[in-house]
Amino acid sequence: MEHLERESKVLHARCSSINKENIELQMIIQEEEENTRLALEKFCVYRNKMKGHREAVLHAVSQMETQRELEEKRMLVWKLRQEKEQLREDLQNPKGNMLQMAKHETDALKREISERKTAIAERRQQLKKEFETHAELKKDIEVDELNIPLGLQSVSTS
Template identity: 35%
Template sequence: MPGNKERECQRILGEALAKQDTSSLTDAVEQVAKQQQSQTSEIERQKKILFRLQNELHELEKQIASVSEETKETERQIHQQDATIENGKLRCENLETQVKSLHTENVKLKFDIETAQEDFEEHMIRYNEYYAKIKAHKDSLGEEECKQSFMIELHEKRDLVKKLKTMKEELRQDLQNPEGNRMKQVQV
């Protein structure tokens, strides 16, 4: 720009010399001074704009750095969340495998329970049939025994034996106890 100023000044000076008869040298110098003042104010204005733009550029660079850090942090969080999601998927797959295994085992156990229940019911039916046969046989034997005279005698003799055993036990206790009822009766 300084080269441009000098050229402009020389051009104006050259014009002024050419127009010497219409204007004076003073006018030419004043015109050059005004031109320089105008250029100086334009340069100052351009410097202010440049300074403002440099400040804006600096602020934008700060914002870019901040956004870059935020982007890195966001990417880091995304990677962590991806890892967490992957772990969650693996756990879900493991749980699904366990659930399938447990379901298979439950089906097998239900089948085993049904089989055991059927076996139990068959055994209960056979037991009840056997029990009914034994009871019927026992009842018929009991009726036959009651009808026979020697069985009646046998029952009477069994009752007599029980009574005699009871009396024997009472006598033994009275003998061991000198204050007993039978001993007193004997002494009187």
């Protein structure tokens, strides 16, 4: 009986040590599962972060062209504003470049108009002279026709 009691205690001790081991192993399994879950979460976060980064890079690449165009347009606007200011100052100045250029252009146009008017007048004179010459020639032809005897007239016309 003592022997069975000792064996029973030993088996009991072994059973409790096996239970302890099982509990420890289950705790280790739970810790590993938790670590795996955390690692998967970190991996998912990293993957999402990289996906966002990849999208941001692709977006930046697509925006580079538009950004360059935007900068060019900004520079153009800046230049045009400066030019506008210069023109405004120039127009307020009575001896400004733009005013002088406008006067020169106006004078050139006036000269061109007067030159064309004189050319037109000359051509009218020329036409008038040609018309007078034409009228004289017509009269001469009529006079010549009247002076030709009737018999010769029919021969010359045929």
